[in-house]
Amino acid sequence: MSLFLSSYENRLDTKGRISVPASFRASLSSEQFAGVVLYRSFTNNCIEGLTMSRMETLAAATDKMGVFDGTLDDLSAMLFADARPLSFDVTGRIMIPADLLAHAGITDRAIFVGRGNSFQIWNPDAFHRAQDAALSRLRTARPDFKIG
Amino acid sequence: MSLFLSSYENRLDTKGRISVPASFRASLSSEQFAGVVLYRSFTNNCIEGLTMSRMETLAAATDKMGVFDGTLDDLSAMLFADARPLSFDVTGRIMIPADLLAHAGITDRAIFVGRGNSFQIWNPDAFHRAQDAALSRLRTARPDFKIG
DNA sequence: CAGTAAATCCCATAAAATCCCATAGCATTA
DNA sequence: TAATGCTATGGGATTTTATGGGATTTACTG
Numbered sequence: 065m066s067l068f069l070s071s072y073e074n075r076l077d078t079k080g081r082i083s084v085p086a087s088f089r090a091s092l093s094s095e096q097f098a099g100v101v102l103y104r105s106f107t108n109n110c111i112e113g114l115t116m117s118r119m120e121t122l123a124a125a126t127d128k129m130g131v132f133d134g135t136l137d138d139l140s141a142m143l144f145a146d147a148r149p150l151s152f153d154v155t156g157r158i159m160i161p162a163d164l165l166a167h168a169g170i171t172d173r174a175i176f177v178g179r180g181n182s183f184q185i186w187n188p189d190a191f192h193r194a195q196d197a198a199l200s201r202l203r204t205a206r207p208d209f210k211i212g
Numbered sequence: 213m214s215l216f217l218s219s220y221e222n223r224l225d226t227k228g229r230i231s232v233p234a235s236f237r238a239s240l241s242s243e244q245f246a247g248v249v250l251y252r253s254f255t256n257n258c259i260e261g262l263t264m265s266r267m268e269t270l271a272a273a274t275d276k277m278g279v280f281d282g283t284l285d286d287l288s289a290m291l292f293a294d295a296r297p298l299s300f301d302v303t304g305r306i307m308i309p310a311d312l313l314a315h316a317g318i319t320d321r322a323i324f325v326g327r328g329n330s331f332q333i334w335n336p337d338a339f340h341r342a343q344d345a346a347l348s349r350l351r352t353a354r355p356d357f358k359i360g
Numbered sequence: 361c362a363g364t365a366a367a368t369c370c371c372a373t374a375a376a377a378t379c380c381c382a383t384a385g386c387a388t389t390a
Numbered sequence: 391t392a393a394t395g396c397t398a399t400g401g402g403a404t405t406t407t408a409t410g411g412g413a414t415t416t417a418c419t420g
Contacts, residue, residue: 067264067271069249069295074408079367083408087297153368155408180271180292195293198286199254222398227377231398301378303398 066091068113068178073188075173080165081157085176088183089156091115099151102160102185103143104167108194110177111164111185118181119147160185214239216261216326221336223321228313229305233324236331237304247299250308250333251291252315256342258325259312259333266329267295308333 072085084100092100097116105112114122126140150158160170168174169187177184177191186194220233232248240248245264253260274288298306313319317335325332325339334342 066245067267067292067297069267069292069297071293077409078411081409086407154370157408159367177289178292178295180267180274180288195289198289202254202286202290225399226401229399234397302380305398307377 067180068183069180071175071177071191073173073175076160076170080159080162081153082160082174083155083157084152086156088176088178089152097149097151099149100158102148102150102164103146104164105184106139106142108184109187109190110168111160111170113176113183113185114147116149215328216331217328219323219325219339221321221323224308224313224318228307228310229301230308230322231303231305232300234304236324236326237300245297245299247297248306250296250298250312251294252312253332254290256332257335257338258316259308259318261324261331261333262295264297267292267297 068088068091070087072087074083074085076082088100092098092115095115095117099116101114101116101119102111122140122143148161148164150160152158160174165171168185169190170185171187173188175186175188175191177186216236216239218235220235222231222233224230236248240246240263243263243265247264249262249264249267250259251262270288270291296309296312298308300306308318308322316322316333317338318333319335321336323334323336323339325334
């Protein structure tokens with residue numbers, strides 16, 4: 065699977081549909097399931113997005129863990145119960161369920177944010193605030209951090 | 213992958229396209245993805261350039277870390293969200309997105325600067341100023357630079 | 361079952377990105 | 391010197407993309 069990179073701000077139309085960025089769809093082109101899996105982020109006011117095959121990888125990973133691990137149990141319970149498979153229409157749009165939109169505070173615009181092997185969907189303003197905060201945390205924690 | 217070396221100043225045409233130096237393209241010829249990944253430098257007013265395979269290495273590294281690792285979260289948030297995969301056209305040009313150009317103060321000309329395993333894209337004048345400044349810092353500091 | 365709301369299919373369109381071809385300059389070679 | 395090939399650049403033509411909206415189908419509700 066190719067990576068989810070960059071950020072794309074798109075609009076929700078009057079019917080609540082929104083285009084998944086073409087480059088994200090390209091990252092999904094080899095998938096069996098023509099669509100994405102969304103769930104509410106545990107850590108942010110945003111929506112997490114995965115491919116179906118990655119969802120299956122996660123299921124396999126939780127199987128490997130202990131049956132009596134309480135935290136993990138909570139985690140996978142949340143994840144699988146909350147996950148929504150959404151298939152694309154002909155033009156590559158999805159309809160994001162209302163409770164996910166509410167969780168992320170999205171009304172008329174949303175930004176799709178690449179995260180490598182996954183992606184997120186944010187209210188654009190909230191995302192930019194979170195990015196700014198992340199940058200200052202990084203500068204404080206590791207003033208000389210380098211990539212690669 | 214062979215190294216990115218030397219500097220090349222090229223023009224942006226009216227459509228915003230610019231040729232990636234042929235020698236840089238040669239350094240990328242063994243890559244799966246025929247193009248580059250650009251993002252805004254965290255430390256300078258310039259654009260950083262990487263290969264896609266380097267991005268994939270980073271994505272694999274983030275997978276190995278815990279889901280709730282804060283610092284890593286910030287770092288990958290910054291990088292994956294900002295990274296733009298740009299593929300070459302037939303003649304080896306790319307279109308640099310407007311926000312990256314703005315970050316680097318590039319309008320009609322840009323200089324591609326080799327950095328070994330990566331490269332940078334600068335406004336030519338800004339680059340030459342930064343080079344001069346770097347040179348005088350080196351003359352003052354005389355850092356102890358060892359090979360191997 | 362009927363009536364209503366919601367979802368999906370289908371087509372249209374403007375802007376943007378990409379493809380394709382052409383050319384000028386330079387360097388190398390016969 | 392003429393021929394060749396590659397590089398950077400220019401611009402017209404085509405395709406893709408995001409978005410809008412009417413029409414049809416599906417799902418829910420009382």
